[in-house]
Amino acid sequence: MTLGELIFIFLLFVTFCGALTTVIARSLIYALVGLVATMFGIAGLYIYLNAPFIAMMQILIYVGAVAILIVFAIMLAGPFYKKPTEWSKVTKFLVSLIIALFTYLLFMRIILHSFLGGQDTAFMITTKDIGRSLFDKLTFPFELVSLLIVVSIIGALMLAIFSKDRK
Amino acid sequence: MLLLPELYMMLLAIIFLFISIGKRKGNVVACGQLLSILGVVISLSSIFFKGELFYGAYRVDLFSQVFKVLLAAGYCLVILMLGSKDEIEHEYIAEFYMFLSFSTLGLMMLVSSVELISIVLSLEISSYSLYVILPLRRAQVQVQHEASIKYLFFGAISSGIMLYGMGYLYGICHSTFLTDIIRVLPKFLNQPIGILALVLTLTGFLFKLSLFPFHFWSPDVYEGASHSTTTFIATIPKIAAAALLIRITSMAYLAPPVLVQILMVLAALSMTFGNLVGLVQRDIKRLLAYSGIAHAGYIMMGILALSREGNLSVVYYITIYLFMNLACLYTVILLSKDGENVTLDGLIGLSKRSPLLAFTLATSAFSLAGIPPTGGFTGKLYLFISAFREGYLTIVIIGAVNTVISIFYYLNLVRMSYSKEGNSVTPLKLSGMAKIICLIFIFFILAMGVTPSSFMGLFKHMVF
Numbered sequence: 104m105t106l107g108e109l110i111f112i113f114l115l116f117v118t119f120c121g122a123l124t125t126v127i128a129r130s131l132i133y134a135l136v137g138l139v140a141t142m143f144g145i146a147g148l149y150i151y152l153n154a155p156f157i158a159m160m161q162i163l164i165y166v167g168a169v170a171i172l173i174v175f176a177i178m179l180a181g182p183f184y185k186k187p188t189e190w191s192k193v194t195k196f197l198v199s200l201i202i203a204l205f206t207y208l209l210f211m212r213i214i215l216h217s218f219l220g221g222q223d224t225a226f227m228i229t230t231k232d233i234g235r236s237l238f239d240k241l242t243f244p245f246e247l248v249s250l251l252i253v254v255s256i257i258g259a260l261m262l263a264i265f266s267k268d269r270k
Numbered sequence: 271m272l273l274l275p276e277l278y279m280m281l282l283a284i285i286f287l288f289i290s291i292g293k294r295k296g297n298v299v300a301c302g303q304l305l306s307i308l309g310v311v312i313s314l315s316s317i318f319f320k321g322e323l324f325y326g327a328y329r330v331d332l333f334s335q336v337f338k339v340l341l342a343a344g345y346c347l348v349i350l351m352l353g354s355k356d357e358i359e360h361e362y363i364a365e366f367y368m369f370l371s372f373s374t375l376g377l378m379m380l381v382s383s384v385e386l387i388s389i390v391l392s393l394e395i396s397s398y399s400l401y402v403i404l405p406l407r408r409a410q411v412q413v414q415h416e417a418s419i420k421y422l423f424f425g426a427i428s429s430g431i432m433l434y435g436m437g438y439l440y441g442i443c444h445s446t447f448l449t450d451i452i453r454v455l456p457k458f459l460n461q462p463i464g465i466l467a468l469v470l471t472l473t474g475f476l477f478k479l480s481l482f483p484f485h486f487w488s489p490d491v492y493e494g495a496s497h498s499t500t501t502f503i504a505t506i507p508k509i510a511a512a513a514l515l516i517r518i519t520s521m522a523y524l525a526p527p528v529l530v531q532i533l534m535v536l537a538a539l540s541m542t543f544g545n546l547v548g549l550v551q552r553d554i555k556r557l558l559a560y561s562g563i564a565h566a567g568y569i570m571m572g573i574l575a576l577s578r579e580g581n582l583s584v585v586y587y588i589t590i591y592l593f594m595n596l597a598c599l600y601t602v603i604l605l606s607k608d609g610e611n612v613t614l615d616g617l618i619g620l621s622k623r624s625p626l627l628a629f630t631l632a633t634s635a636f637s638l639a640g641i642p643p644t645g646g647f648t649g650k651l652y653l654f655i656s657a658f659r660e661g662y663l664t665i666v667i668i669g670a671v672n673t674v675i676s677i678f679y680y681l682n683l684v685r686m687s688y689s690k691e692g693n694s695v696t697p698l699k700l701s702g703m704a705k706i707i708c709l710i711f712i713f714f715i716l717a718m719g720v721t722p723s724s725f726m727g728l729f730k731h732m733v734f
Contacts, residue, residue, distance in 0.1 A: 212462070213462040213463060213466055214463070216461065216462050216463075217458075217461045217462055217463035217464075239325065240325045240327075241327070241385075241387060241446075242324050242325070242327075243323070243324035243325075243327040243328055243383075243385070243388050244327070244385065244387035244388045244391055247379070247388060247391040247392060247395070248391060250375075250391075250395055251391055251394055251395050251398065254369075254372050254376075254395055254398050254399055255398050257287070257365075257368075258369065258398060258399065258401070258402035261362065261365050261402060262402060262405070265359070265362065265405065265406070268361070
């Protein structure tokens with residue numbers, strides 16, 4: 104086993120354990136730490152998929168911004184140390200297990216029965232390509248993002264003022 | 271000036287933004303009514319524009335322009351209908367208009383976008399605006415918050431599923447442009463991955479159309495949102511969703527029968543579920559929500575035909591659906607005194623209180639049920655014929671049976687307003703504007719039923 108494979112398995116392990124912690128942890132903070140671990144693991148997997156740009160974005164956006172936002176939300180709302188009730192019943196656990204397995208098998212079937220592409224070289228997009236296409240082929244979506252941000256900022260401001268008025 | 275309707279809609283949004291941050295509010299309602307009527311005129315004037323912009327990511331053709339006219343007309347009617355009653359928080363009326371304009375702008379861009387990322391972003395612009403205006407309902411305590419949270423969560427989940435499907439589309443086609451995808455996709459359509467990608471991509475639009483497994487938001491949102499917001503959500507996003515369903519399924523004309531089977535099951539479940547649950551509803555807005563679920567099933571009959579006739583019938587049906595649904599909801603808006611929901615009992619004695627309104631409701635109910643000579647009958651006929659031509663007899667039979675079931679609760683609306691005598695007969699005064707809007711609805715519903723060829727003549731050139 105080469106070093107690369109070892110790191111890959113380690114990343115898989117981190118992602119899986121993080122996801123499991125997120126779902127079954129008793130405290131929200133532990134769940135958050137699990138989530139961060141998952142995000143790091145997925146970022147590592149992106150590097151294995153020849154997508155370093157997306158890996159960086161994953162860390163910047165999810166670990167850097169989203170996790171911090173969740174921390175703030177937990178901080179403002181107060182920590183909750185409650186055992187999640189969803190897992191306490193055996194039937195619910197069994198049902199969720201069956202659904203998870205079914206989905207997994209379905210996707211495995213779909214992927215195994217599909218003949219993807221057939222080209223020899225890997226489909227790879229570099230950061231340079233992304234930067235270029237944002238300013239030539241994908242100008243329109245690039246501009247649309249600004250409109251989307253305007254709408255969401257105005258909306259968030261209005262809702263904040265609105266809920267203050269109500270109190 | 272290919273982008274004239276969109277630019278005008280953006281201008282409207284900016285005007286309302288400045289009104290909302292200014293000190294003097296002025297008469298926002300009258301201003302909005304005038305500007306929105308002008309919007310319809312502008313969209314009509316740009317109906318024959320043609321061209322491509324932004325490296326082929328944005329296509330202006332008859333298909334998109336006709337849909338833009340429909341969207342502008344729907345937007346205009348919603349704003350005119352709102353003018354007569356104010357059940358939105360007063361201080362936020364300018365913001366409400368602004369977000370309606372933003373939402374319509376997003377939908378207008380949606381029908382013209384032929385590139386996956388633009389499609390997602392335009393859809394999100396329109397949805398974000400709607401998430402924000404849902405809580406702005408006056409004189410209610412809790413329902414509107416529940417509605418807005420539900421709409422937000424279901425919307426986010428369906429967008430996520432749609433993006434997942436688009437990821438597969440991009441992965442197998444290596445391009446986000448529909449013109450490239452349409453070349454590569456047929457090779458993958460006989461594999462599970464191609465079907466999976468297509469169906470998941472359709473999810474985002476099926477959510478907007480409130481088809482069966484994605485319908486959970488619709489009854490609560492219809493019930494909880496203010497009447498004018500409901501009117502908007504119930505009609506205008508559905509027009510754009512139908513347009514996008516046509517655009518995306520037209521890439522899959524050569525699809526194997528399994529795609530049609532998936533869509534057929536969804537359509538059948540949606541019709542049956544919507545109509546059966548609709549039978550027991552008392553709240554008219556909730557009833558219309560379930561009727562909307564059933565109608566999504568009817569519309570899918572045209573989509574799953576995967577043919578030019580099918581798409582043509584979908585365009586026709588969504589047009590008549592706009593008018594008949596708006597007419598039915600207009601009755602609710604006019605009947606509710608302080609913005610509360612209207613139940614079936616609230617209709618009692620309507621024919622004595624206001625004959626014109628009762629007649630509008632009767633016309634729209636007949637049309638929703640699909641009884642000649644209204645447009646709903648003609649539209650359904652086209653849908654059934656297009657599915658029948660492709661040999662899908664099962665779904666046609668299910669559709670016909672469902673039409674019969676639905677007649678009960680639609681005609682119940684008419685029975686309540688005409689044959690039941692109420693205790694108090696306080697006449698309902700309609701303003702001149704309200705009368706004109708009622709007459710517009712009656713005219714369009716009857717005209718589309720009696721002379722379908724005049725509308726079909728235009729639509730025939732737009733579909734592919």
